[in-house]
């Protein structure tokens with residue numbers, strides 16, 4: 001293939017582009033008139049016809065029209081799937097190349113921010129997922145009413161187009177089936193649907209979460225407003241669907257850009273669903289974080305804990321602890337575990353999970369890691385081992401400052417964002433050696449990855 005970038009106008013807005021590489025979100029990248037052009041669903045070395053959607057001062061956004069020269073790494077994906085829906089950004093790329101892409105993303109981020117000694121870091125090959133399809137244990141679908149027609153599904157990225165009950169080949173069959181059944185019930189009971197244009201109250205999002213080990217299903221109806229016409233009748237029918245053990249209402253408002261609001265009320269059934277990872281049980285309430293691919297979660301956690309090299313006299317801090325997964329799995333190996341998490345329901349779940357697993361040496365505290373960790377140190381807690389598993393934004397600068405002062409002797413950082421990870425390592429590598437980076441593929445077909453970093457004191 002001609003390696004020179006071909007750039008030809010075919011008509012007013014269609015251009016022919018040779019794809020040079022993949023961007024961090026899995027989109028094909030080429031150049032047009034010296035500007036970078038992003039073309040989702042195009043692969044490196046392909047020659048494609050693309051339609052320019054929007055031109056910005058430094059880049060162009062385009063859409064794939066036709067492939068003129070196809071990459072040998074292009075694969076077929078399940079019939080009926082629409083790649084315009086988010087969450088399938090790499091479904092057209094061979095799985096081996098997806099794994100390589102995820103490792104390359106980490107290497108690129110390290111190169112960009114160059115933490116101390118970065119070119120000597122051992123970055124292991126991405127650990128493949130045994131289940132590359134139907135792995136997602138949670139479906140979070142938006143609901144809208146358009147000219148009397150109810151649509152329940154997913155928005156295409158950066159668009160207002162809602163795909164009604166899309167075929168999502170990464171979603172578990174059971175959660176999709178329950179979403180379909182709930183839609184029929186919403187239609188049957190004429191439940192009010194929130195209107196984003198008129199800002200009226202009603203149902204906005206339907207979240208269906210399944211515990212893999214027990215098959216229990218938890219349904220949360222996210223509403224704008226509290227009293228929603230026919231919601232009680234709807235929840236009475238939902239609880240009778242197969243495997244559904246609880247129905248909750250979560251209230252949000254039009255000012256909240258997030259899916260979830262702060263108030264959650266149980267409408268029917270059990271307080272939590274119970275899942276199992278490795279040897280332990282975990283009760284989950286609706287708003288508590290839980291990994292989306294339970295099979296790979298076991299791999300992620302067992303590798304992360306192995307990297308910690310825990311001893312029986314250690315105090316382990318499980319920071320950003322969610323429902324206490326990592327700390328509870330490690331509790332048998334250490335003297336004590338202290339967990340820190342902001343969401344009160346998740347903290348309550350974590351402390352409940354300590355009891356559920358008959359442990360007596362773990363305690364979870366509600367608050368931000370930035371605030372609680374220095375307090376623990378001031379109170380004389382010896383912080384021997386630390387695991388951090390922050391959201392995509394990474395660690396706050398104030399927390400890194402605290403860590404550089406406290407210097408836990410063994411430290412593992414789990415990151416879902418190579419860019420913030422690399423930036424945090426710039427500061428942490430003043431005091432810590434980066435011994436190993438291992439990527440675990442939690443979300444096949446997407447560009448997302450999960451890195452485990454083993455750090456030891458210099």
Ligand SMILES: C[S@@+](CC[C@H](N)C(=O)[O-])C[C@H]1O[C@@H](n2cnc3c(N)ncnc32)[C@H](O)[C@@H]1O
Nearest residue numbers: 289320321322325341342343368369389390391
């Ligand atoms: C990626 S999740 C990890 C949860 C858990 N380690 C697990 O594997 O299930 C990040 C968690 O950090 C919590 N969180 C976010 N910001 C926080 C902060 N500043 N301090 C404490 N927890 C925080 C979130 O609520 C979420 O539960």
